[in-house]
Amino acid sequence: MADVIDEAPDAVTLRLQLEEPGGFLPGQYYNVRLEVAERQRPVQRAYSVGSSPVPDPSVIDLGVREVPGGLLSPRLVGFRTGQCLEVRGPYGRFTWTGEEAGPVLLVGAGSGLVPLMSMVRHAVHRGRSDPVWLICSAATYDHAFYRDELAGLADMHRWLRLVHCITRDPTEERADYHRRVDKAVLSECLGETRPARAYLCGPPAMVESVAAALVDLGVGPAVIATEKYD
Ligand SMILES: Cc1cc2nc3c(=O)[nH]c(=O)nc-3n(C[C@H](O)[C@H](O)[C@H](O)COP(=O)(O)OP(=O)(O)OC[C@H]3O[C@@H](n4cnc5c(N)ncnc54)[C@H](O)[C@@H]3O)c2cc1C
Structure with missing residues (x-):
């Protein structure tokens, strides 16, 4: 179930409580799947996590900016609090481990x-x-x-x-x-x-x-x- 937070005229944060939290590293992303009328199968797109895994990795904030003419992002930016979203992840090797010493x-x-x-x-x-x-x-x-x-x-x-x-x-x-x-x-x-x-x-x-x-x-x-x- 998503909480929707306005970030910018064309962008939102979708705050999700994960049913099966697996933990993630800063920098990773989740795949979001959504049924859309134009397609027979659910459409999937990647969205990065903006929140920190500390203190609570079971809540993730996905930041979504609307791409005009896009299939999924306009729908996600138009999401209403309380709607449910299917996500899979985390994925990605663009990660910050916390051990990054130096500038x-x-x-x-x-x-x-x-x-x-x-x-x-x-x-x-x-x-x-x-x-x-x-x-x-x-x-x-x-x-x-x-x-x-x-x-x-x-x-x-x-x-x-x-x-x-x-x-x-x-x-x-x-x-x-x-x-x-x-x-x-x-x-x-x-x-x-x-x-x-x-x-x-x-x-x-x-x-x-x-x-x-x-x-x-x-x-x-x-x-x-x-x-x-x-
Ligand atoms: C690892 C990763 C992480 C990402 N993280 C984020 C994130 O945190 N936040 C975020 O906002 N985005 C993120 N993205 C981008 C996101 O996954 C989507 O690509 C983006 O939201 C657009 O998806 P869409 O379905 O709205 O657009 P799409 O339907 O994929 O369309 C994209 C563009 O192509 C054009 N287009 C579509 N079909 C056609 C066609 N037939 N002919 C011509 N043009 C066409 C559309 O008009 C649009 O401009 C990430 C991508 C990757 C790879």
């Missing part, structure tokens, strides 16, 4: 922020002190997932360095940059520091260009983990 870089665009939020929430629970840069790319500030919670966490925890790249609102004063994440943004944010781990999530083109920029800046490909939402 960490997280870069997410659009709904790509969802698994990164699970990592940040988990790091808060574990009492992290090493720096974490979280670079969020969104069309407008109001489209950025978790913007209020993240602003509060960044105020509270010096290790969390929050950066907003706002791509379609040049007047937005809360933006750190009014463009996409590029090599200059990464270089300015990181300064002389090179992350011990980097996690990149979102549209394939963004993930690939940020990974290439990081390698140009001297980050070893082996420490860069990617999740592409194709």
Whole structure:
């Protein structure tokens, strides 16, 4: 049974109480299956978990952004509290174990922020002190997932360095940059520091260009983990 929480004009969090909780790691996803009139078989899509497995892994928050013209995401964004959803998982190797010592870089665009939020929430629970840069790319500030919670966490925890790249609102004063994440943004944010781990999530083109920029800046490909939402 889902609780529905508005995240943005085109996005929700679906909070689910799992009937058979198996535990998950930050960064993993579940497959959601739904019957739709247009198809004979249930349609299945992947959605990442935005919540932390600590303290309660039996409750998962899935963050869903509506893809216009899509089969499943508009239906999920239109979900009402109390409706039931079939999920299977967790899956995926884009994971944060909690042992990530040293500086960490997280870069997410659009709904790509969802698994990164699970990592940040988990790091808060574990009492992290090493720096974490979280670079969020969104069309407008109001489209950025978790913007209020993240602003509060960044105020509270010096290790969390929050950066907003706002791509379609040049007047937005809360933006750190009014463009996409590029090599200059990464270089300015990181300064002389090179992350011990980097996690990149979102549209394939963004993930690939940020990974290439990081390698140009001297980050070893082996420490860069990617999740592409194709
Ligand atoms: C590992 C993983 C994790 C993910 N996590 C998340 C997450 O946390 N949050 C999230 O919001 N998304 C996530 N996604 C993306 C998600 O799984 C879906 O791909 C997304 O929601 C779109 O699904 P849909 O059914 O709405 O769209 P689809 O029906 O799959 O359509 C996608 C696009 O293709 C177009 N299209 C469809 N059919 C046609 C056609 N015949 N001709 C031309 N164009 C067509 C649609 O208009 C739409 O623009 C994740 C993906 C992966 C792989």
